[in-house]
Amino acid sequence: xxxxxxxxxxxxxxxxxxxxxxxxxxxxxxxxxxxxxxxxxxxxxxxxxxxxxxxxxxxxxxxxxxxxxxxxxxxxxxxxxxxxxxxxxxxxxxxxxxxxxxxxxxxxxxxxxxxxxxx
Amino acid sequence: xxxxxxxxxxxxxxxxxxxxxxxxxxxxxxxxxxxxxxxxxxxxxxxxxxxxxxxxxxxxxxxxxxxxxxxxxxxxxxxxxxxxxxxxxxxxxxxxxxxxxxxxxxxxxxxxxxxxxxxxxxxxxxxxxxxxxxxx
Numbered sequence: 001x002x003x004x005x006x007x008x009x010x011x012x013x014x015x016x017x018x019x020x021x022x023x024x025x026x027x028x029x030x031x032x033x034x035x036x037x038x039x040x041x042x043x044x045x046x047x048x049x050x051x052x053x054x055x056x057x058x059x060x061x062x063x064x065x066x067x068x069x070x071x072x073x074x075x076x077x078x079x080x081x082x083x084x085x086x087x088x089x090x091x092x093x094x095x096x097x098x099x100x101x102x103x104x105x106x107x108x109x110x111x112x113x114x115x116x117x118x119x
Numbered sequence: 120x121x122x123x124x125x126x127x128x129x130x131x132x133x134x135x136x137x138x139x140x141x142x143x144x145x146x147x148x149x150x151x152x153x154x155x156x157x158x159x160x161x162x163x164x165x166x167x168x169x170x171x172x173x174x175x176x177x178x179x180x181x182x183x184x185x186x187x188x189x190x191x192x193x194x195x196x197x198x199x200x201x202x203x204x205x206x207x208x209x210x211x212x213x214x215x216x217x218x219x220x221x222x223x224x225x226x227x228x229x230x231x232x233x234x235x236x237x238x239x240x241x242x243x244x245x246x247x248x249x250x251x252x253x254x255x
Contacts, residue, residue, distance in 0.1 A: 023206060024240065034169065035200070038187070051251075078159075082153040088135070107167065118170070
């Protein structure tokens with residue numbers, strides 16, 4: 001067996017790249033509706049029952065699982081590089097990687113758990 | 120008498136300002152584009168809270184809706200939308216730079232590779248919006 005250390009870049013980049021597309025395609029409309037239009041009353045908020053009915057559909061939960069997981073890892077990877085490059089925190093690389101990817105894993109576990117216990 | 124060299128060799132250590140990203144517009148644009156990740160993480164957490172509130176019942180969901188109405192919350196979300204748009208535009212315009220694209224040995228225009236992404240973005244947004252608004 002080769003003792004050469006294998007890079008973890010491909011897996012990190014796969015998650016980062018896919019998350020980049022998910023974030024670009026879907027997050028703007030989510031924040032526009034739930035974060036701006038509904039709270040300001042620009043559009044009628046469909047309310048609890050309609051939104052819960054939507055969440056009860058398995059495909060919607062699959063969509064939310066993919067969206068949240070890939071976006072969490074996308075954000076984690078970019079946050080790690082932003083903090084180490086822009087804010088010159090390169091010397092804290094190990095801690096940053098632990099916090100960022102650890103946070104993404106925690107977010108993914110939360111998403112799985114929350115989507116599994118939907119009544 | 121020993122001969123000492125007049126100059127001692129030292130490793131080159133470039134000095135970088137802590138605010139290097141303010142030096143040029145390109146640097147600032149890079150820093151802003153990368154900062155979109157913080158808002159991606161932010162809104163993912165908001166969505167997790169929303170799912171939790173939905174599962175917990177109507178009272179909790181009303182609390183979530185009230186939380187989203189705080190002025191500070193709306194300001195953060197407007198800023199987040201700005202960063203998401205910056206991310207989307209830069210991300211889609213990146214596609215022509217990473218895909219191999221040739222027709223009859225000639226590279227195709229950039230717009231041919233990036234435009235489909237903008238169309239998918241528009242279509243996906245309309246479909247998600249119709250689902251969220253309860254039209255479907």
